[in-house]
Amino acid sequence: MHKILRVNLKTLSAAIQEIPESYRLLSGRSLTSRIIYDEVPPLAHPLGPGNRLVFACGLLAGTGLSSAGRLSAGAKSPLTGGIKESNAGGVAAFKMARLGIRAVVVEEQAAKGSWYLLVIDKKGPRLEKADNLATLGVYEKASRLYRQYGPRAGIILIGPAGERLQPAAGITNNDPDGFPARYCGRGGLGAVMGSRGLLAVVLDDSGARPDPPVRKDRFNGRVREVARWIRETPQTAEVFPRYGTAAMLNITNAIGALPTRNFSTGTFEGAAKIDGYAVHDTITGRGGEGTPTHSCMPGCLIRCSNIFPGKDGRAVVSPLEYETIGMMGANCGIDELDAIAVMNRLCNDYGVDTIEVGCALGVAMEAGLLPFGDAAAALRAVEEIGRDTPLGRILASGVATAGRVLGARRIPAVKGQGLPAYDPRGLKGTGVTYATSPMGADHTAGNTVRANVRHDLKEGQVGVSMASQAGATLMDSLGLCLMLGTCLKDREILAGLVSDRFGWDVTLEDFTGVAMETLAMEREFNRRAGITEARDRLPEFFYQEINPACGAVFDIFDEDLGK
Amino acid sequence: MHKILRVNLKTLSAAIQEIPESYRLLSGRSLTSRIIYDEVPPLAHPLGPGNRLVFACGLLAGTGLSSAGRLSAGAKSPLTGGIKESNAGGVAAFKMARLGIRAVVVEEQAAKGSWYLLVIDKKGPRLEKADNLATLGVYEKASRLYRQYGPRAGIILIGPAGERLQPAAGITNNDPDGFPARYCGRGGLGAVMGSRGLLAVVLDDSGARPDPPVRKDRFNGRVREVARWIRETPQTAEVFPRYGTAAMLNITNAIGALPTRNFSTGTFEGAAKIDGYAVHDTITGRGGEGTPTHSCMPGCLIRCSNIFPGKDGRAVVSPLEYETIGMMGANCGIDELDAIAVMNRLCNDYGVDTIEVGCALGVAMEAGLLPFGDAAAALRAVEEIGRDTPLGRILASGVATAGRVLGARRIPAVKGQGLPAYDPRGLKGTGVTYATSPMGADHTAGNTVRANVRHDLKEGQVGVSMASQAGATLMDSLGLCLMLGTCLKDREILAGLVSDRFGWDVTLEDFTGVAMETLAMEREFNRRAGITEARDRLPEFFYQEINPACGAVFDIFDEDLGK
Secondary structure: OOOOEEEEEOEEEEEEEEEOOHHHOOHHHHHHHHHHHHHOOOOOOOOOOOEEEEEOOOOOOOOOOOOOOOOOEEOOOOOOOEEEEEEOOOOEEEEEHHOEEEEEEEOOOOOOOOEEEEEEOOOOOEEEEEEOOOOOOHHHHHHHHHHHOOOOOOEEEEOOOHHHHOOOOOOOEOOOOOOOOEOHHHHHHHHHHHOOOOEEEEEOOOOOOOOOOOOHHHHHHHHHHHHHHHHHHHHHHHHHHHHHHHHHHHHHHHHHOOOOOOEEOOOOHHHHHHHHHHHHHHHHHHOOOOOEOOOOOOOOOOHHHHHHHEOOOEEEEEEOOHHHHHHHHHHHOOHHHHHHHHHHHHHHOOOHHHHHHHHHHHHHOOOOOOOOOOHHHHHHHHHHHHHHHHHHOOOOOOOOHHHHOOOOOOOOOOOEEOOOOOOOOOHHHHHHHHHHHOOOHHHOOOOOOOOOOOOOOOHHHHHHHHHHHHHHHHHHHOOOOOOHHHHOOHHHHHHHHHHHHHOOOHHHHHHHHHHHHHHHHHHEEEEEHOOOHHHOOOOOHHHOOOOOOOEEEEOOHHHHHOO | OOEEEEEEEEEEEEEEEEOHHHOOOOOHHHHHHHHHHHOOOOOOOOOOOOOOOEEEOOOOOOOOOOOOOEEEEEEEEEOOOOEEEEEEEEOOHHHHOOOOOEEEEEEEOOOOOOOOOEEEEOOEEEEEOOOHHHOOHHHHHHHHHHHHHOOOOOOEEHHHHOOOOOOOOOOOEOOOOOOOOEOHHHHHHHHHHHHHHHHEEEOOOOOOOOOOOOOOOHHHHHHHHHHHHHHHOHHHHHHHHHHHHHHHHHHHHHOOOOEEEOOEEEOOOHEEEEEHHHHHHHHHOOOOOOOOEOOOOOOOOOEEEEEEEOOOOOOOOOOOOOHHHHHHHHHHOOOHHHHHHHHHHHHHHHEEEEHHHHHHHHHHHHEEEEOOOOOHHHHHHHHHHHHOHHHHHHHHOOOHHHHOOOOOOOOOOOOOOOOOOOOOOOOHHHHHHHHHHHOOHHHHHHOOOOOOOOOOOOOOOOHHHHHHHHHHHHHHHOOOOOHOOOOOOOOOOHHHHHHHHHHOOOOOHHHHHHHHHHHHHHHHHHHOOOOHHHHHOOOHHHHHHOOOOOOOOOOOHHHOOOO
16 A cells, blocks of 8 residues: 556556655545646646556555545546546455555556556556457456456456547446446546556456554444444435435435536426436336445445346446436436436446536537437437447537537536536535636535535535535545545544554644645646636526526626635 | 727617727727727627627728728637637728728627628618528528629628537628638637627628828828839739739748648648649639639739639639648648639638638548548538538537547647648747737738748747737738738838828837737737636647658747747
């Protein structure tokens, strides 16, 4: 857990490096962003040789702590042109940590058309030729990698969209059940991986002997404490395992913040057919391979992930999550869970972000290319991404670019990144986060839906957004799942866990300091990349058009943000 | 010539306003940029209600002076996101001036799907419904307008691309022979006009009685002096009228600055088939409606425009110019003038900029969508713009956006605008202009091809670019053709002409001051719009890849620009 692995795709070499002292407390997002800040020229082309792709796990990854195995991916984003971190559950970060690696830095580029695989096991890291995997979908790539490296291998991989350098391409990794669909979806990082010539990373931790926690008993005591909090909090003990993240749809629909028909309103008349209850009832009603709850990370006790089966009981997609249901469902006027699940699976297979594609579909529908609510037409449109047609190219280029191509003005994007499934007029604190986060429009950068404010009013939103952004950056910077944040009774325990694991003596303040420095550094990188405060705002139409469901425009203006 | 006409497409009203004293010396680009600076919020969406479209003629328009009738169009650009002025010859500015109007300001937006026509004649201005013209090509629109308003009407109009709000859409006006293809092509201003709901402006100056010059004899004496300079300068007396702007191709090809195959080299082996001699010989050999020389503006003595005929002697397109030949020819590896002429005509008819489309075709060819040099495939691709297919949408969205959609890294664009037909490694001064002009990559913003420097060396380029940008802004701000600049023995005569026309006492310094203020204001508008100095640079590949024809990379770095 104290090494950085550097891989150079031009020289085809790999080298292990000690963590510099100045990086000691950094992991997850704080580490990816710091390496990007230190090593990538802010004006480098995201798909050119000067960019770097960094994977990092958290300081608590690979242990028995629940929800501690988020994989952070970072780079200069081809979608936003700024610094980017996107993280996901799955097994990769857990295995990285057990292999003693805190970060993998991917440098330079392979010759055009040459594809490689990075294999890391107890023998060390090595690059292998992987031309035979190119152009395959994610599921087929994964099954070939399982055949070659065993079904328990951790795999980080991209789909055809990443190979084609499409701006909506994500990077995925697998869950403990072998589903290869835990996506670092945002920011087009799949295109960065594709531009290096790297198709996949295989992590085999069999035989790895990670150091036990230095103060083992205290560490394990704290792990049990966190487990108790998870069990004692209704949200993590009952809601998430039962309804998954789709539980959110009932909340956003109720407050008028569910993006519907390209953000033209905030409640969807078909909500009851795609909400958390519908997801749960469909899954349990069909049975078979389906389950409303499973862990996406080894040892996770919250288990908000699910496996969504078809009518025949066979798994269609895992997970089926709120963001996808919101953006490919309500935002497209579609109320058919089966169609949404199939589109989700296709996007996973092609390797594109369902939020960007859902946004782009909404704009395409508004532009008249296909009707709102027409699930069959939407499915055919998504299939065009797989067939790599011009329309498929447009849909996989991110909503900001797709909107320009389609001559749209109502384009839901900030700093080039599509809005996730929270309308910023009905949930203004999250709107402030969209506007100001260095990541572009991103709910995981600081969602205020649980904050104690009236979400449709102007008052207090800047404060709750800032607190939420700081909190999210803290969790991201320790590789922790945001879901865990909903039940942590005392965040000081996080510093205690780190201290006990490594035999350090660190406090929560140390990590809140890291989080604030990370935010400042990300902001400074963006400034140097030419992304100024003028970009800290929502698309114009949110200030001009009332969302009828909540009766509000977005009225938190540049001057209110008080930078 | 001392009025501003304001037209509001929301209230469907028009009003005449006196020129404010502070605008007294402003015309052409200095006037469009000043009105945009004063009236458009820098963060307004270019296609939203807050943007304005301004047309302006020059202070010397409508007189007997040669080459004085450029029409400036200005707005916040949907292509660059910054301030934009693009100008063209044609009859519109001449007629505006004779009708006593120095600028037309188009405000607000019509209801979606409603289309209007602005008619200006001696009875005054009025808006008329024009839904029947929508979706028609430029040539058909023009012929209907000629039928309704007479063959001598001046018409400013957009094609279907402007109606569809496509970022590569231009605004055209007609020449004295009725060809409606004098394009303000750059910056997507056609989409701004389309977003207002304005399809055309009709200018009927019959019966107009403009004031004669105040000091008539002196004015006419200066007009004759300029005419003599035109006749005495080989460039304007012999080269332009004989070979048109295509004469440039022999120069750029010789110095290694002719963009070839998506800027992969700077000389084209097929150059002799598409250069100035080839254009001249083809036209004169075919005869019929073709001519190697005619005036695009009333009274122009330089006559660099041409009419290019097909094998049957019938006119295919007018004009066929260097930029189009360079970008749709050499940059696409195409050496067939007939194919280039047909693509040019189609782009004119659809209402898109041939530079942007030529750039986008080059990137599409590099991305493997069609082969370099395949004229038939290129023609089919251009036809897709007319058919409004997804590929057509991509090609008409500007090369920066098209390149993102196609997953390209070698995208020849600065500030979102495609590079015209001068490779910045072979012509480094123009490269500095591309990098630093507030207009984005634009040869008309300050082309240094005639400057007395070694074009492939680093030395002196910043200086010649700055001088050239100042000179171009001066000419643009008086509505004068840059061609005239090549023969002006003493620019002080311009101030004399203005003074004699209006009975003022102004000096050249007054106008160089206006030009410098205009550049500063444009830059400030961009800064407020979020376009900072970080955007003052060429695409990365020009710094990294040697242009084999001139043996150079672009090596004038950010720090050399010495802002």
